[in-house]
Amino acid sequence: MTKLLPTSTAGSLPKPIWLAEPEKLWSDWKLSGDALLEAKQDALLVALQTQLNAGIDIISDGEQTRQHFVTTFIENLNGVDFNQRKVVRIRNRYEASVPSVIHAVSRPKSIFVDDAKFLRKHTDKVIKWALPGPMTMIDTLYDGHYKSREKLAWEFAKILNEEALELEAAGVDIIQFDEPAFNVFFDEVNDWGVAALERAAEGLKCETAVHICYGYGIKANTDWKKTLGSEWRQYEEAFPKLQQSSIDIISLECQNSHVPMDLLELIRGKKVMLGAIDVATHEIETPEQVAATLRRALQFVDADKLYPCTNCGMAPLPRQVATDKLYALAQGADIVRKELLSP
Numbered sequence: 001m002t003k004l005l006p007t008s009t010a011g012s013l014p015k016p017i018w019l020a021e022p023e024k025l026w027s028d029w030k031l032s033g034d035a036l037l038e039a040k041q042d043a044l045l046v047a048l049q050t051q052l053n054a055g056i057d058i059i060s061d062g063e064q065t066r067q068h069f070v071t072t073f074i075e076n077l078n079g080v081d082f083n084q085r086k087v088v089r090i091r092n093r094y095e096a097s098v099p100s101v102i103h104a105v106s107r108p109k110s111i112f113v114d115d116a117k118f119l120r121k122h123t124d125k126v127i128k129w130a131l132p133g134p135m136t137m138i139d140t141l142y143d144g145h146y147k148s149r150e151k152l153a154w155e156f157a158k159i160l161n162e163e164a165l166e167l168e169a170a171g172v173d174i175i176q177f178d179e180p181a182f183n184v185f186f187d188e189v190n191d192w193g194v195a196a197l198e199r200a201a202e203g204l205k206c207e208t209a210v211h212i213c214y215g216y217g218i219k220a221n222t223d224w225k226k227t228l229g230s231e232w233r234q235y236e237e238a239f240p241k242l243q244q245s246s247i248d249i250i251s252l253e254c255q256n257s258h259v260p261m262d263l264l265e266l267i268r269g270k271k272v273m274l275g276a277i278d279v280a281t282h283e284i285e286t287p288e289q290v291a292a293t294l295r296r297a298l299q300f301v302d303a304d305k306l307y308p309c310t311n312c313g314m315a316p317l318p319r320q321v322a323t324d325k326l327y328a329l330a331q332g333a334d335i336v337r338k339e340l341l342s343p
C-alpha cells in the first residue's frame with residue numbers, strides 16, 4: 001500500500017435483514033436457491049459500498065456469503081459428516097455440538113473463488129479475503145478419523161492452500177487466515193500451529209495475514225475475558241514464532257483490550273493490522289479515541305507498517321453500529337495520517 005495507515009476490517013460485517021436474521025451467529029438464511037444466490041451477491045455489493053462510503057481502504061466481502069467463518073468452509077469439504085454430531089469444547093471455552101471427521105478430508109471444488117471474483121469485478125481497491133486457519137478449523141470438529149490434531153491441521157492446511165492459490169489467481173491482494181485458536185493452545189502453536197499456517201500460505205505471492213483475536217463480542221467470549229486478569233499477555237506466546245514466520249501481516253486487537261501495547265515489539269518488522277475498534281460494545285468510538293490507540297501503537301510499529309483495523313469481525317453487531325464504527329475508524333486514521341504527513 002502506498003497510502004499511509006490504510007484501514008480495513010477484520011472481515012465480517014452484519015448481514016442485511018432481508019438476507020439473514022441480524023445480531024446472531026449461524027443465523028439462518030431467509031431465502032433459498034437462486035434467490036439466495038442473488039441476495040448474497042446484492043449483500044456483498046452493499047458491504048462493498050458501505051466500506052467505500054466510510055472511507056475504508058482495504059475492502060473485504062463482509063463475509064456476506066457465509067453463515068460462519070469456519071463452518072461454511074468446512075461444509076464444502078468431503079470427509080466431514082454434519083449429521084454425526086458430538087459435543088466438544090471450543091477453544092476450551094464453551095461447549096458446542098460439532099460435526100465429525102469420518103474419513104480423509106478433501107476439497108472437491110473451490111469454495112469462495114466465485115465470490116472473490118465477484119468482489120474483484122466491482123472494485124479496483126485492494127481486497128482482502130479471510131479464510132479460517134488450520135488450528136481454528138480442527139477446534140470446531142470432532143475427529144473420528146485422523147485421531148491427531150496435528151495431522152488433521154496439516155490436511156486442512158493443504159486444502160486451505162489450494163483455495164488460497166485460487167483466490168490469489170482471482171485477484172485477491174491479501175489473504176488472511178483467522179486463528180483465534182492461537183490465543184489458547186500455546187504449546188501447539190509453537191509445536192506445529194505456525195508451521196501449519198505457513199503451509200496454508202505456501203507459494204502465495206500476494207500478501208498474507210494472520211488474524212488472532214479474543215473473539216466476537218458474544219457472551220462466552222466476554223465471560224472468558226473476565227478471567228484473564230488485568231494484563232492480557234497471550235500474544236506473547238505466539239509472537240516470537242510469528243515474527244520468524246513467512247506471514248507478512250499480523251492482525252490483532254488493541255481497542256479497549258488489556259493487551260499491553262509493548263508486546264508489539266515482539267513482531268517488529270511485520271506489518272500490523274491493529275484493532276482500534278472494539279467489537280464487543282455498541283458504543284461508537286470517537287475518531288479521537290481511535291487516533292489515541294494508533295498513536296500508542298506507533299511507539300512500537302513503524303508508520304509504514306501500521307494498518308488500522310477492527311478488533312475482530314462485526315457480524316453480530318447491529319448494522320448501524322457497525323457502519324458508524326467504520327466511519328470512526330477511517331476518521332481516526334485520517335487524524336493520525338495528517339499528523340504524520342505534516343512537517
Ligand SMILES: [Zn+2]
Nearest residue numbers: 213215312313
Ligand atoms: Zn477475530
